[in-house]
Amino acid sequence: MTSPRRIVPCLLLSGSGLVKTRRFSAPQYLGDAVNAVRIFNDCEADELILLDIHVCRRAMAPRYELIAEIVSEAFMPVCYGGGVTSVEQVRTLFRLGVEKVAICSSAMENPGIVRESSRAFGSQSIVGVVEVRKKLFGGFECHYQAGRKKSRLDPVTVARNFEAAGAGEILVNNIDRDGEMTGYDIDLMVSVCEAVNIPVIACGGAGKMDHIRELFEKTETRAAAAGSLFVFHGPHRGVLINYPTPAEIKAVQN
Numbered sequence: 001m002t003s004p005r006r007i008v009p010c011l012l013l014s015g016s017g018l019v020k021t022r023r024f025s026a027p028q029y030l031g032d033a034v035n036a037v038r039i040f041n042d043c044e045a046d047e048l049i050l051l052d053i054h055v056c057r058r059a060m061a062p063r064y065e066l067i068a069e070i071v072s073e074a075f076m077p078v079c080y081g082g083g084v085t086s087v088e089q090v091r092t093l094f095r096l097g098v099e100k101v102a103i104c105s106s107a108m109e110n111p112g113i114v115r116e117s118s119r120a121f122g123s124q125s126i127v128g129v130v131e132v133r134k135k136l137f138g139g140f141e142c143h144y145q146a147g148r149k150k151s152r153l154d155p156v157t158v159a160r161n162f163e164a165a166g167a168g169e170i171l172v173n174n175i176d177r178d179g180e181m182t183g184y185d186i187d188l189m190v191s192v193c194e195a196v197n198i199p200v201i202a203c204g205g206a207g208k209m210d211h212i213r214e215l216f217e218k219t220e221t222r223a224a225a226a227g228s229l230f231v232f233h234g235p236h237r238g239v240l241i242n243y244p245t246p247a248e249i250k251a252v253q254n
Contacts, residue, residue, distance in 0.1 A: 052082030118166030128162025174204030181207025
């Protein structure tokens, strides 16, 4: 029996707090990460994705003390990404209570980290992150280091490489759609989902629940991740942490 499709808040860490970016730039401060996690606890979110863009942009190691503080408050599984460059770091994150580790930049330069980590801890715990941006004359290109470096590889190739290396899931993070709240890129998600046999998570573009419904109706994506949808409210993007009710989730899953 196929598991229900998931709706996952994606939170960005920068400095000591949460931010929300727009096309991977112009971060807007949202507040304390622990407080946000407590609100998602109350809303009964099933899962959280936590990406530390602070360490990604500075080639730093994961900030274990901060991660431990956040994870200790979470009543749901947490997938963490940011600054992971070794199997030992992955091991430390799992010891802190992280359930999944998302790997992007280091895996683009050294796919061996995905292979070694999946062998050591199981494929289900390793997520390969595909950061995607449209090219000037058509098609897509994968980036890394929080969108700053180009790989010259397309998302289908990178997703297949992650699957071959042992990743249990693929997170497609669309740079062009990040924070725009205009909907997911359906064609992109169809192409990636058709290319691999492991679950794919879409991130970048959700501005309303109808965008998630469209994603689930038109693609085989197994999870919809969103940031702006769950941290902003109204046309002026006022900060308000929120999450859909069980009835609203069921309505888009069917």
